[in-house]
Amino acid sequence: MDPANWRTYLITQESISSGRSTLEIVEDAIAGGIDVVQLREKETEARWRYELGLELREVTAEAGVDLIVNDRVDVARAIDADGVHVGQSDLPVSVARDILGPDTIVGCSASTVAEAREAEAEGADYLGVGSIYGTTSKAVPEEESGVGPERVAEITDSVAIPVVGIGGITAENAGPVVAAGAAGVAVISEITTAEDPRDATEALRSAVETTKTVGGEGRSE
Amino acid sequence: MDPANWRTYLITQESISSGRSTLEIVEDAIAGGIDVVQLREKETEARWRYELGLELREVTAEAGVDLIVNDRVDVARAIDADGVHVGQSDLPVSVARDILGPDTIVGCSASTVAEAREAEAEGADYLGVGSIYGTTSKAVPEEESGVGPERVAEITDSVAIPVVGIGGITAENAGPVVAAGAAGVAVISEITTAEDPRDATEALRSAVETTKTVGGEGRSE
Numbered sequence: 001m002d003p004a005n006w007r008t009y010l011i012t013q014e015s016i017s018s019g020r021s022t023l024e025i026v027e028d029a030i031a032g033g034i035d036v037v038q039l040r041e042k043e044t045e046a047r048w049r050y051e052l053g054l055e056l057r058e059v060t061a062e063a064g065v066d067l068i069v070n071d072r073v074d075v076a077r078a079i080d081a082d083g084v085h086v087g088q089s090d091l092p093v094s095v096a097r098d099i100l101g102p103d104t105i106v107g108c109s110a111s112t113v114a115e116a117r118e119a120e121a122e123g124a125d126y127l128g129v130g131s132i133y134g135t136t137s138k139a140v141p142e143e144e145s146g147v148g149p150e151r152v153a154e155i156t157d158s159v160a161i162p163v164v165g166i167g168g169i170t171a172e173n174a175g176p177v178v179a180a181g182a183a184g185v186a187v188i189s190e191i192t193t194a195e196d197p198r199d200a201t202e203a204l205r206s207a208v209e210t211t212k213t214v215g216g217e218g219r220s221e
Numbered sequence: 222m223d224p225a226n227w228r229t230y231l232i233t234q235e236s237i238s239s240g241r242s243t244l245e246i247v248e249d250a251i252a253g254g255i256d257v258v259q260l261r262e263k264e265t266e267a268r269w270r271y272e273l274g275l276e277l278r279e280v281t282a283e284a285g286v287d288l289i290v291n292d293r294v295d296v297a298r299a300i301d302a303d304g305v306h307v308g309q310s311d312l313p314v315s316v317a318r319d320i321l322g323p324d325t326i327v328g329c330s331a332s333t334v335a336e337a338r339e340a341e342a343e344g345a346d347y348l349g350v351g352s353i354y355g356t357t358s359k360a361v362p363e364e365e366s367g368v369g370p371e372r373v374a375e376i377t378d379s380v381a382i383p384v385v386g387i388g389g390i391t392a393e394n395a396g397p398v399v400a401a402g403a404a405g406v407a408v409i410s411e412i413t414t415a416e417d418p419r420d421a422t423e424a425l426r427s428a429v430e431t432t433k434t435v436g437g438e439g440r441s442e
Contacts, residue, residue, distance in 0.1 A: 045310035046292060071267060074294035078316045089266035095299045099320075 001035060001066050003105060003126035004162040007208045008201060009186035011038040011070070011166075012056075017192045023055050025197050030059060032201025034191075035184065036066040038085055039075075046075060053079035068107065073099050083107060085128060088115065093122035109166075111147055113158045120159045128186060129155050131167025132177055149180040156181030171203040178211040222256060222287050224326060224347035225383040228429045229422060230407035232259040232291070232387075233277075238413050244276050246418050251280060253422025255412075256405065257287040259306055260296075267296060274300035289328060294320050304328060306349060309336065314343035328385075332368055337376040337384075349407060350376050352388025353398055370401040377402030392424040399432040 010029045014022040026037050037060055039053050053069060057079045060067040068083045069076035073096045076084040083105025084096050096106045107126045108119035116127050134146040146167055156163050165177035166186040174185045185208060194200035231250045235243040247258050258281055260274050274290060278300045281288040289304045290297035294317045297305040304326025305317050317327045328347045329340035337348055355367040367388055377384050386398035387407040395406045406429060415421035 046312050047310045050312055050316065072293075072295065074298075074312060074316075074320055077295075077320055078312060089268045091267050091271055091295060091299060095271065095295075099295055099298055 001064075002162075003036075003107070003164070004183050006035045006066070006126075006162070006164060007184040007212075008034050008205045009036045009038065009164050009166075009184055010034050010191050010201070011040045011186055011188045013040055013042075013188050013192055015041075015043070016189065022052060023059070025192055026056055027059055028197035029191050029201045030063045030065055032191075032198040033205045034065060034201050036068060036082075038068040038070055038186070039081070040070040040188075042070065046072065050075050050078055053081065057081065066105070068105065076100065076104070083125070085109070093119055093124045097123045107164075110155065111151070113154055116155045116159050116163075120161050124161060126162045126164060126183075127155065127159065128166045129163050129182070130165060130186075132165045133168030133173060149176040149182075152177055152180040152182050169204075171200070171207040174204060174207040175211040178208050184208055222285075223383075224257075224328070224385070225404050227256045227287070227347075227383070227385060228405040228433075229255050229426045230257045230259065230385050230387075230405055231255050231412050231422070232261045232407055232409045234261055234263075234409050234413055236262075236264070237410065243273060244280070246413055247277055248280055249418035250412050250422045251284045251286055253412075253419040254426045255286060255422050257289060257303075259289040259291055259407070260302070261291040261409075263291065267293065271296050271299055274302065278302065287326070289326065297321065297325070304346070306330070314340055314345045318344045330387075331376065332372070334375055334379045337380050341380045341382050345382060347383045347385060347404070348376065348380065349387045350384050350403070351386060351407075353386045354389030354394060370397040370403075373398055373401040373403050390425075392421070392428040395425060395428040396432040399429050405429055 012022045017025050041049055066082040068085050069081045070085050071090045073084050085107040086096055087109040093106055093108050105125045108124040109128045110116040110119050129152050131146050152165050162183040164184050164186045165182040169185045169187050170190050177185055191197045191200045233243045238246050262270050287303040289306050290302045291306050292311045294305050306328040307317055308330040314327055314329050326346045329345040330349045331337040331340050350373050352367050373386050383404040385405050385407045386403040390406045390408050391411050398406055412418045412421045
């Protein structure tokens with residue numbers, strides 16, 4: 001799927017899933033209509049991530065859901081993922097592109113217009129912009145307050161590639177992120193810690209689509 | 222260089238280098254006659270390792286010294302390293318081989334004969350066997366006593382690929398590891414924490430070569 005059409009994006013983190021496996025959470029999210037899953041699980045060994053990745057590849061491929069791997073370009077290639085997502089401390093976008101080729105999605109995290117422009121220039125296919133509302137999933141105290149939906153507007157005004165908002169996003173606060181120009185929203189906690197991850201995914205999807213419908217294709221200002 | 226000809230193998234870890242950069246330590250080790258350098262630096266971000274890797278690639282290439290990357294197959298490929306070294310919790314040897322092709326060295330850690338045979342069957346070019354004498358560089362309390370040089374003998378009797386001993390090895394205790402059949406020895410602390418890493422490398426090399434000369438080409442029994 002073209003990242004411009006991603007509405008809901010799940011980033012996996014088994015450590016906060018209340019004892020449920022990432023595979024279970026992903027299957028529930030697929031049932032709820034998720035568009036893309038990012039295998040993250042940052043604190044785990046590569047072998048474990050690779051084996052989980054092979055499982056996720058099966059269920060996502062069957063459902064027509066995109067699978068992206070965080071940070072590890074080698075794991076992305078090994079499990080035949082649809083793409084990789086790199087942060088500012090990971091391998092450069094250009095290196096990921098060189099290893100994975102032109103047909104694989106390469107996404108990049110950006111929290112400023114400068115980072116967004118650089119990632120686009122290096123060949124990124126989409127941007128993860130945040131942290132929008134701050135986050136409890138990552139230890140980034142200096143960003144606890146979040147860059148806000150305004151940053152999405154600044155960045156979508158500055159680059160042509162699609163933007164996914166990330167950081168503290170819920171069904172309740174997703175609207176302004178989409179209204180600011182994001183193609184979709186990425187979440188960890190909202191789905192992973194939910195009592196019913198399927199319902200949580202449906203609610204998030206509905207919030208995004210409602211705003212898209214109200215605001216038309218572009219940004220509502 | 223064929224791993225069978227490696228005598229001394231430095232694994233980098235800037236965190237124990239007393240404020241000296243890994244590049245400095247590697248340059249000193251090269252001056253002391255090191256055969257191969259493994260970029261490890263396990264607790265660091267991929268971007269940092271990639272950038273350091275580009276620097277190490279320059280100095281090792283100029284000196285004709287092999288450069289191996291620990292764990293990250295993508296970083297190995299990105300910096301055009303001579304090979305990658307994977308542990309039992311990293312990507313499988315076969316996956317590394319698939320990404321890097323037949324001409325790149327793929328090494329694997331093995332502490333038992335079973336692991337050694339499996340790695341060889343998967344296509345590993347050499348084995349890192351240990352921890353020989355236990356180690357202070359890694360947090361592996363259950364192996365603190367070490368598998369001993371005897372394990373090197375068992376493994377070299379069981380596989381055809383060359384073995385490098387690792388774990389607590391110094392110029393003083395390297396002899397028995399080589400006498401047991403190891404092609405060479407790998408160290409972190411012995412060179413990285415040395416007051417003079419060049420002298421430490423020379424002493425280690427001398428210890429290995431003396432045992433090789435005394436014992437002939439094969440194992441002295």
